[in-house]
Amino acid sequence: MKIKVCGLTKINQIEELISFKIDFLGFIFYEKSPRFVLNHLTYNEIKSLDSHSKVGVFVNEKIEKIIEISETADLNFIQLHGDENENFIVELRQKLNPKTGIIKVIRIGNQFSEVKNQLEKISNLKSEISYLLFDTDSKVFGGTGKSFDWQILNKIEIPKPYFLSGGISLENIENLKNLNQKPFALDINSKFEIEPGNKNLEKIKDFKNSIKNEFIKI
Incomplete structure (x- = not known):
């Protein structure tokens, strides 16, 4: 079971x-988020990271802007966290680099x-989407620390294979055993922070080890 750490803002923590x-x-490219990455990092800093799994998170952004940021920051995945409909996804897929997942x-x-x-509605878009992600509904579009x-x-x-998000923590991962279809990955954010965008790296390491052990049990 893979892990995604979202809301990254500090280059030393990312490394x-x-x-x-x-x-x-x-990396969150939503200006209203307290973890808006461009308040902390440049496109070149993101591009230069030695990773092939950089995810750009967008909320109701224009397609042209998503493509521009994706190419400038060399993103590997686009995460659509807003109200994007099927037509939007189809058009984005047509214009986006074929190697960039959605x-x-x-x-x-x-x-x-x-x-x-x-x-x-999404079931007809299997070829356009790489993964789904289930998160707790909220007016602030994620980072609530609450589980559904x-x-x-x-x-x-x-x-599709899916990411599970929304208030995931060391205390509730044992409940994964109750899911019939297990997540492809767990998406963690606010439960592993000192403050928005400032991650608790030791806690993330503990979580990674716990997931490995818990997955073996499952």
């Missing part, structure tokens, strides 16, 4: 995460019918 082989590095986020709140409806009811995932057919 450490690379050194102990964190699988995906998440991760589509489905935000889960209290309405199961809404989740099912979103999945039905993971049992919802056992009630739906998930057409």
